[in-house]
């Protein structure tokens with residue numbers, strides 16, 4: 249883990265295979281503090297698998313994932329338990345929205361601060377002072393985030409039945425609860441219409457400015473990626489194609505061949 | 514005049530509702546003493562309340578954590594034998610017996626969970642089924658303490674070493690514990706642990722990503738469910754005053770599952786409603802009907818049919834009928850207003 253100054257995440261020689269298929273193949277990239285970093289590639293390129301390796305949903309076959317945690321220390325995430333990751337300051341969303349239908353919008357978001365709750369079981373059974381304090385403090389924070397996203401009016405509705413664009417925003421809101429150092433978003437704009445996408449771009453920019461965090465995102469919508477990302481990493485068949493600014497990536501021939509299609513020269 | 518009381522009632526829901534429910538239940542012994550209802554009704558209602566406590570625990574496990582236990586009856590039975598042994602054989606105080614008879618089954622539950630919950634949730638169903646059968650064998654074979662098939666006896670509880678309860682007093686104690694368990698359940702499911710359980714049931718991926726230790730929370734909810742079963746067993750023992758091995762068979766565990774399915778998954782009031790239907794209707798209504806009353810196993814047929822109907826029409830339990838009823842009432846009122854207007 250030689251140089252980690254200014255870096256929040258450093259992925260080194262990451263590989264994972266499923267059966268004979270190398271889903272990620274010796275991939276390395278790093279993310280600066282405060283950067284919005286895009287990961288692009290055609291369907292099945294291995295993007296979500298990279299996310300799953302970073303967040304320890306999958307255990308990589310090879311490679312290291314160094315992360316500068318909340319406390320400023322650098323830790324290798326490989327081998328950590330999946331549920332330990334969020335406490336270090338790294339939180340994710342999912343490509344196929346993972347929200348809880350039976351809970352209300354605000355309750356879903358409060359789950360994002362689960363690790364912050366310290367009240368004992370006994371304390372919760374009798375709703376003693378500590379439970380009440382934690383509940384109201386964290387509910388208030390959840391409502392502030394909802395307000396910021398213009399969703400305060402639906403806070404007490406069930407998640408089941410909300411439109412797709414709203415669900416995407418709720419998942420993003422849940423990821424903000426603990427003030428993470430790095431947020432990773434798996435296709436945040438998929439399925440959104442133009443105006444929803446535009447508002448999402450603004451929300452993500454605001455998050456970066458106000459929370460002083462870094463963002464790693466996967467997205468197919470090139471306009472979205474180019475307008476938002478400081479740097480982009482393009483992969484295909486699990487292998488690195490190129491890393492660079494949006495202009496560099498657009499101009500890169502290999503990327504054009506693999507991803508953008510040869511025809512639009 | 515009563516508006517202050519009404520405001521208090523409204524602003525303290527659902528606790529005030531639970532309290533009111535407890536008060537109404539506590540009136541039953543009075544009605545029996547006045548000769549307004551039959552003596553045996555108290556026994557039926559007491560057992561319904563005991564099964565409600567047990568079913569609330571199972572609802573936490575099934576409805577919130579998405580796990581199934583088939584060992585409910587076994588853990589309940591274990592509670593009965595333990596408390597009978599500690600109070601009747603050892604002569605120790607009821608309070609101590611209560612604590613030990615809840616703690617020991619809980620520990621065994623945790624051990625069962627430790628081995629079965631690590632891999633997949635549904636192993637719990639198999640493991641608890643096995644444990645339950647082992648426990649029943651123990652009830653039969655360890656006859657030097659359990660008296661084998663002849664069963665074991667205990668007395669009404671003596672509180673704090675001097676307050677000897679009678680049948681009515683024990684009934685009130687059961688009501689007290691039911692209301693306590695309802696309050697605890699309500700509080701738990703509305704705090705972070707309850708949300709964590711719902712999250713892991715809805716999406717294990719989301720739960721892990723949000724820092725929820727799935728294994729730990731599965732164990733926790735199972736331990737709570739077992740404790741409530743054992744508590745039910747203790748109360749049963751000191752009310753019925755008699756326990757025997759064949760009271761704790763798989764059929765009872767399934768009936769308690771039926772309570773939840775019929776009454777309402779993830780609902781406290783639904784669980785109580787379900788207990789009244791599953792354990793009350795056969796005793797109070799079916800047996801009194803001509804012809805049907807004389808059919809052996811009418812209760813099973815009734816419960817079976819009811820489960821099918823409920824799954825077809827109210828998949829989340831009969832408690833959701835209240836929304837339909839409210840809606841229809843509102844419609845009626847609307848129509849009334851339209852006609853008037």
Ligand SMILES: Nc1ncnc2c1ncn2[C@@H]1O[C@H](COP(=O)(O)OP(=O)(O)OP(=O)(O)O)[C@@H](O)[C@H]1O
Pocket residue numbers: 266269271289290291292293294295296297298343
């Ligand atoms: N758990 C798994 N078991 C087996 N194969 C897997 C698993 N997860 C991913 N794969 C395979 O790895 C490859 C990469 O999948 P991945 O989901 O990472 O692609 P992606 O780049 O996110 O694609 P998309 O843009 O469609 O979301 C695919 O061939 C996929 O089938």
Ligand SMILES: [Mg+2]
Pocket residue numbers: 295296297343
């Ligand atoms: Mg993907």
